[in-house]
Amino acid sequence: MLQGDRSLIGRPFVLQARDPRRGWMVAASSSLARESGIAPGMSISAACSLMLRTPIRSQGKSQPQRADAASLVVLEHDPQEDLDALSWIADGAQCFSPMVGLESLGASLWAGRSLLQPQALCLDATHLGPIFGGEEAMACKVQEWFASRGLCSAIAIADSVGAAWALANYGLRPKAASALLYQNEHGLEASPGMELPSSPVAEKGTGDGPPSLRPIVVAGEATRDLLYPLPIEALRLDLNMAQALRRLGIETIGTLLEFPRGGLATRLGEALIHRMDQAVSFLEEPINSMSVAPEFTVEFSLEHPTDRRSHLEEIVRRLTADLCQRMAGRNQGALRIVCRFDAVRSQPVVLQLGLFRATSEATHLTSLLLGQLEQQWERAVEVDKVSLQATLTGALNWVQPDLFELDGVVHRDTVARLLDRLSSRLGRKAVVTPSLHRDPVPELACSWRPLTGRRVDGKPQATSRKLGRPVQAEPQIEDPLRRPLALLQPPRPLEVVAIVPDGPPIQFRYQHQNVQVVRYWGPERIESGWWRGPSQRRDYYRVESSDGKWLWLFRRIDDGRWFLHGEFD
Amino acid sequence: MVNSEGASEAMTLWIDQDRHQTLQALTKQVRSLELAGRRGESGRISSGCVEIDGCLPGGGYSPGSLVEFLSDGAGNGGQWLAFQAAKGAIEGGKYLLVVDPYRRFYPWGSLGLGLPLERMIVVHPHSSSDVLWAIDQGLRSTAIGAVVSSLDRLEDRDARRLQLAAEQGGSLGLLSRPSRLARGLPSWAEVQWHVAAQRWKLGTTEDRVNCRRMELQLLRCRGGTPGARLKLILDGERGGVVRCEEVREVSKAEGIRYASQGAVCLAAELAMPTHVARGSVVDRAPLRAAGA
Numbered sequence: 137m138l139q140g141d142r143s144l145i146g147r148p149f150v151l152q153a154r155d156p157r158r159g160w161m162v163a164a165s166s167s168l169a170r171e172s173g174i175a176p177g178m179s180i181s182a183a184c185s186l187m188l189r190t191p192i193r194s195q196g197k198s199q200p201q202r203a204d205a206a207s208l209v210v211l212e213h214d215p216q217e218d219l220d221a222l223s224w225i226a227d228g229a230q231c232f233s234p235m236v237g238l239e240s241l242g243a244s245l246w247a248g249r250s251l252l253q254p255q256a257l258c259l260d261a262t263h264l265g266p267i268f269g270g271e272e273a274m275a276c277k278v279q280e281w282f283a284s285r286g287l288c289s290a291i292a293i294a295d296s297v298g299a300a301w302a303l304a305n306y307g308l309r310p311k312a313a314s315a316l317l318y319q320n321e322h323g324l325e326a327s328p329g330m331e332l333p334s335s336p337v338a339e340k341g342t343g344d345g346p347p348s349l350r351p352i353v354v355a356g357e358a359t360r361d362l363l364y365p366l367p368i369e370a371l372r373l374d375l376n377m378a379q380a381l382r383r384l385g386i387e388t389i390g391t392l393l394e395f396p397r398g399g400l401a402t403r404l405g406e407a408l409i410h411r412m413d414q415a416v417s418f419l420e421e422p423i424n425s426m427s428v429a430p431e432f433t434v435e436f437s438l439e440h441p442t443d444r445r446s447h448l449e450e451i452v453r454r455l456t457a458d459l460c461q462r463m464a465g466r467n468q469g470a471l472r473i474v475c476r477f478d479a480v481r482s483q484p485v486v487l488q489l490g491l492f493r494a495t496s497e498a499t500h501l502t503s504l505l506l507g508q509l510e511q512q513w514e515r516a517v518e519v520d521k522v523s524l525q526a527t528l529t530g531a532l533n534w535v536q537p538d539l540f541e542l543d544g545v546v547h548r549d550t551v552a553r554l555l556d557r558l559s560s561r562l563g564r565k566a567v568v569t570p571s572l573h574r575d576p577v578p579e580l581a582c583s584w585r586p587l588t589g590r591r592v593d594g595k596p597q598a599t600s601r602k603l604g605r606p607v608q609a610e611p612q613i614e615d616p617l618r619r620p621l622a623l624l625q626p627p628r629p630l631e632v633v634a635i636v637p638d639g640p641p642i643q644f645r646y647q648h649q650n651v652q653v654v655r656y657w658g659p660e661r662i663e664s665g666w667w668r669g670p671s672q673r674r675d676y677y678r679v680e681s682s683d684g685k686w687l688w689l690f691r692r693i694d695d696g697r698w699f700l701h702g703e704f705d
Numbered sequence: 706m707v708n709s710e711g712a713s714e715a716m717t718l719w720i721d722q723d724r725h726q727t728l729q730a731l732t733k734q735v736r737s738l739e740l741a742g743r744r745g746e747s748g749r750i751s752s753g754c755v756e757i758d759g760c761l762p763g764g765g766y767s768p769g770s771l772v773e774f775l776s777d778g779a780g781n782g783g784q785w786l787a788f789q790a791a792k793g794a795i796e797g798g799k800y801l802l803v804v805d806p807y808r809r810f811y812p813w814g815s816l817g818l819g820l821p822l823e824r825m826i827v828v829h830p831h832s833s834s835d836v837l838w839a840i841d842q843g844l845r846s847t848a849i850g851a852v853v854s855s856l857d858r859l860e861d862r863d864a865r866r867l868q869l870a871a872e873q874g875g876s877l878g879l880l881s882r883p884s885r886l887a888r889g890l891p892s893w894a895e896v897q898w899h900v901a902a903q904r905w906k907l908g909t910t911e912d913r914v915n916c917r918r919m920e921l922q923l924l925r926c927r928g929g930t931p932g933a934r935l936k937l938i939l940d941g942e943r944g945g946v947v948r949c950e951e952v953r954e955v956s957k958a959e960g961i962r963y964a965s966q967g968a969v970c971l972a973a974e975l976a977m978p979t980h981v982a983r984g985s986v987v988d989r990a991p992l993r994a995a996g997a
Binding site for chain 1: 778779780781782783784785788799800808809810811812813814815816817818822823825826827828829830831835839842843846847849861881901902903904905907915916917918919937940941955984
């Protein structure tokens with residue numbers, strides 16, 4: 137989130153999701169918000185009232201300040217975007233292990249989690265340690281890789297998935313919380329977790345630098361010593377099971393293991409024993425690997441490493457042709473492609489492509505890959521192996537067009553190629569399509585959806601149908617000239633003169649000039665519901681200045697301050 | 706004496722008429738040269754307002770060309786006109802590309818125009834070179850009907866690149882630019898408008914009506930006569946249509962002033978290799994010299 141929007145740095149923010157029974161809930165909260173006691177699973181209204189009561193630490197100020205409700209930023213949670221982002225990371229992480237997968241979920245929500253969706257990655261590190269110079273070095277390399285992408289990671293390597301999951305999620309939790317808090321306060325420039333094991337570890341509170349998140353690497357009996365003090369939620373238990381155990385006074389894994397297994401199994405069910413075995417007795421557990429079918433992976437190993445780009449380009453051409461031939465043979469096309477150049481002495485160069493439509497056209501994919509290679513090839517790297525994988529594929533479907541849609545069909549292939557080109561150079565998140573919502577707060581009424589790198593089911597719905605235009609004869613916001621074509625984000629504060637305190641603006645200062653208002657329309661009161669988080673109460677005015685310009689101003693009702701929010705360009 | 710005075714008057718009249726006719730003939734020749742290789746009226750894209758179309762040769766914007774909307778500051782309404790023209794350009798299933806480097810475009814504002822969001826692609830480039838590249842790619846693509854963007858500074862070479870891209874793909878490039886950086890300077894745009902918001906005349910019964918006024922001035926028009934001024938009303942009550950209150954044709958003095966700027970237009974026109982037939986460069990050489 138911080139990568140996309142720098143205005144969030146130093147501010148507490150939460151993501152909200154709609155629960156069918158309980159209304160709007162906190163799906164995820166930033167570390168600054170957690171400091172105020174806002175936890176996932178809480179209702180948004182409770183989060184707001186907490187925000188009002190709790191003093192928060194503010195960047196650069198030693199004294200705690202009392203927060204106002206408006207300082208909490210509430211954003212919409214998009215589960216698909218989360219999943220996309222995690223899959224994207226999993227694609228890239230295949231440079232460390234051939235077996236990378238998302239955590240497998242249970243039928244119901246785990247205790248300690250607020251969302252029923254994968255939030256962790258599992259890498260099979262069996263026998264991989266020696267390649268990286270030991271498992272600790274491997275863990276550090278993985279952490280560096282995450283940090284280079286501006287991500288904070290909590291990593292644990294253990295003998296089983298269950299143990300590693302428990303240690304990464306709960307063993308590193310306090311440190312992860314402080315690292316995330318640092319990111320929330322300072323942004324991503326100084327990403328935590330950059331220190332190697334050999335370097336002195338900066339513990340929390342010893343300096344101004346980011347706190348370290350040293351990976352946990354453990355094997356054998358030592359694992360149990362680390363697991364015993366962890367809370368029972370680290371076993372990935374159902375919510376009801378965890379509550380039952382807590383009622384019995386069982387708080388930690390160590391306490392739980394003191395009870396006889398037979399009694400636990402009869403009273404609390406086999407599932408608990410299974411989870412205990414997965415974590416403590418190192419019961420094998422499959423990883424739902426995201427790695428692609430072997431036929432969609434092609435490699436080329438060089439006898440002598442080369443740093444000449446022309447040679448590498450030729451290899452990419454051949455590999456792409458080979459991959460496309462294999463995909464076409466199975467009526468599949470690539471939606472995501474990862475191309476990796478393994479270097480002899482340095483980090484591998486990884487190219488990631490997202491495509492709008494499944495394609496198996498070699499020339500198109502080659503041109504995209506070579507374009508990206510040109511961008512990322514900063515210095516000569518001695519490459520000894522090039523591999524190409526289609527990490528997400530889709531059927532090469534030919535959809536029969538509607539009778540009256542023939543024009544659109546003509547342009548569909550061409551526009552798919554254009555989107556691939558744009559998103560390959562500018563990044564997946566820079567090529568988007570608008571998605572409109574009926575939200576009273578203007579900045580929340582529109583979100584942007586990346587167009588490439590995802591499977592699209594069905595045809596895009598027409599705008600009018602999607603929004604479901606209300607039938608009232610009253611003016612609607614989609615009527616012409618009701619909303620500006622340019623929205624300023626964040627709104628710019630204005631000095632406004634109004635005759636009456638709650639009245640319309642008469643004059644304001646804009647771009648070093650005093651601007652007279654000759655006509656205005658409003659107030660249009662926009663008020664977010666109490667269930668949506670910190671209340672946003674604004675009076676919007678469309679104003680026409682003395683030189684005929686149209687601007688969109690609002691007065692914040694809570695403090696009476698004026699802002700410029702849009703321009704009718 | 707009377708006779709001689711009468712003769713001199715007749716002579717002056719004759720010279721005036723002759724000059725007028727010569728100018729007319731020359732204007733006609735220049736126009737036919739400028740429009741050489743262009744599509745007929747059927748391929749034109751309507752701007753969404755009959756009067757605006759009337760100022761343009763062929764009754765609309767030419768596909769595969771650049772149109773610039775110059776304005777002083779924000780809130781003038783130039784983007785609205787750009788999107789309205791884009792609506793005409795994406796008919797027939799084509800797509801609209803919005804290159805928005807400042808992340809300011811608000812799609813709710815464009816709903817009133819009836820633009821289909823499912824055929825709208827928005828690009829948020831990070832650098833000025835990426836902005837130009839994205840516009841270039843959009844203009845080159847035959848699936849894109851129109852590219853709408855805001856540009857501040859535009860080097861001649863980059864503008865030429867965009868113009869060639871538009872010619873290749875047949876898309877309409879609609880660029881909003883600040884007046885202080887573009888007005889009076891050579892341009893590769895086929896049509897250049899100056900958009901200025903106008904204050905509503907108060908005291909009428911329609912003071913509170915959801916309409917706004919703007920004045921449009923045709924600064925440059927390849928194959929047409931620049932200088933025309935249009936007073937427009939953007940009517941929010943009637944589905945955002947653009948009505949024209951008044952069209953002021955170019956006056957004599959203004960005509961001379963704009964004619965003196967003809968060199969700029971010609972320079973742009975002559976550097977259009979796709980429209981210059983082989984062997985005709987020699988024929989145009991005197992015109993170029995005369996224009997310069």
